[in-house]
Amino acid sequence: MKKVLLITDVDFWQKNSGHRTRIAALIKYLSGQTQLTIVIACPVHESAETIIAGNLNAEFHVLEKNGILNSTGYARRLKKFIKGRFFDAVIIEYIHCSYFLNVLEDGTNVILDAHDIISDRAEEFKKHNYAGALYEISRETEVNIFNVFDHVMVLCQPDYDRVKQIMGAGNVLLCPHPVDYKQYVINEDVKNIVFVGSAYVPNVDAINFFINECWPSIAAKYPVLLNIYGTVCHELSIATTSGIRLNGFVTDTDQIYAGADIVINPVRFGAGLKIKNIEALAYGVPLITTTHGARGLEAGLNNCMLIADTAHEFTDAVELLINDFPLRRQFSFNAQKLIETHFSAKKCFDPLMAVL
Structure with missing residues (x-):
């Protein structure tokens, strides 16, 4: 099985928002298809560790359990954790975590799970008077970072078409969110x-x-x-x-x-x-x-x-x-x-x- 490292600063085990649910679904799938290691760059309570360990068929490592480090601190700890280890691919969740690339060995197959095109999101927020409400990045910077990765994953066709123009069709991956169909009775009266x-x-x-x-x-x-x-x-x-x-x-x-x-x-x-x-x-x-x-x-x-x-x-x-x-x-x-x-x-x- 391929050895895959996934790096995230999202508390995906909470599943109380769409992006957490999406990351949890990806992890669940990869844990059955690859030899998966998850590195978590956010605080994790002991009770959460129990939940993670009980629900995953994967190795996981928390860079700092009790507090939040700056990017330099997290990068140093990742470098120490992966020293002497080989991974066929490294998946980084969200573009703001791209700083982890600095400690990966040259030649590593790196994949960005982008979720959203952040510069597009920033424009949308600005149109509705919410500029600055979330992390923002310029289009030029985002394009430059995309091109550092071997592949970029996106969740919907419109985003796929946009990133394809930047990187080429062979480097962008359309990977929507998976679900299982569950049929419930459709009531005649709406309540x-x-x-x-x-x-x-x-x-x-x-x-x-x-x-x-x-x-x-x-x-x-x-x-x-x-x-x-x-x-x-x-x-x-x-x-x-x-x-x-x-x-x-x-x-x-x-x-x-x-x-x-x-x-x-x-x-x-x-x-x-x-x-x-x-x-x-x-x-x-x-x-x-x-x-x-x-x-x-x-x-x-x-x-x-x-x-x-x-x-x-x-x-x-x-x-x-x-x-x-x-x-x-x-x-x-x-x-x-x-x-x-x-x-x-x-x-x-x-x-x-x-x-x-």
Whole structure:
């Protein structure tokens, strides 16, 4: 088996946001296909170590358990850990961790798991008056760093097309997020509309937009509840009598989606692939999202999801699905085909395994 080193500063075992879930899925897959070593560049509590060790078929090493080091400190510890060890490939999670390249031996096959194109994300945030809210990088710097790597992994076709222009088709890997399809009964009557999100700025913006611009007219016409899940709830203040329930973070996604009749994701900006949209489709729940939210899901447009970009469009889409049970049932059936065709673990990670 190939020996692979994966380096991350993300507490992926938490799984309370899309990027954590994505890294956990990649690690799970690689641990069954390669001899995997994971280096963690963030604090790890003893209880978390137990969780990591119990869930992974891989070696893992924490560079510093109790605090946060600067980049020089982490790089020195990595250099010490890998001294005398050989890896067929090294995967670095996120471009901001590219400084680890400085301690790798020349000739090492290095792969960047980019997740997002950061310069694109920065432009999107700026358009919506959130400039500086997250780590930013110039397009020129990002392109230069991409070209230091042997391969760059991205999660959706639009990002693949952009990076391909920079590096060439042979150096960019399209590796979306894998999910397993889980069929639940589609109820004839809609009772629960569901939104799932972390406290990520675009999620907070999205659900506030829906609550303020769409929910009043929907709630006035239909006896439905808006159930909100995830750490996004910490950023909201909603009266319990408004037909909106703040459920917080729930570890069991089955619990969330088994009771969902419609899933909404009115996200208006950000970057990359929306993991929550993939999850909703994997559970066969009819989805309403925006043009931005559908990036990487183009094969499902008007097939297992509806697209709405304005408050009026979103309200109309919700009402359409509430009133059209056969359409919701058809969307659920179509979602199964989309997931099985495009988002199985093998389909998502075959490009990576080919270069390994």
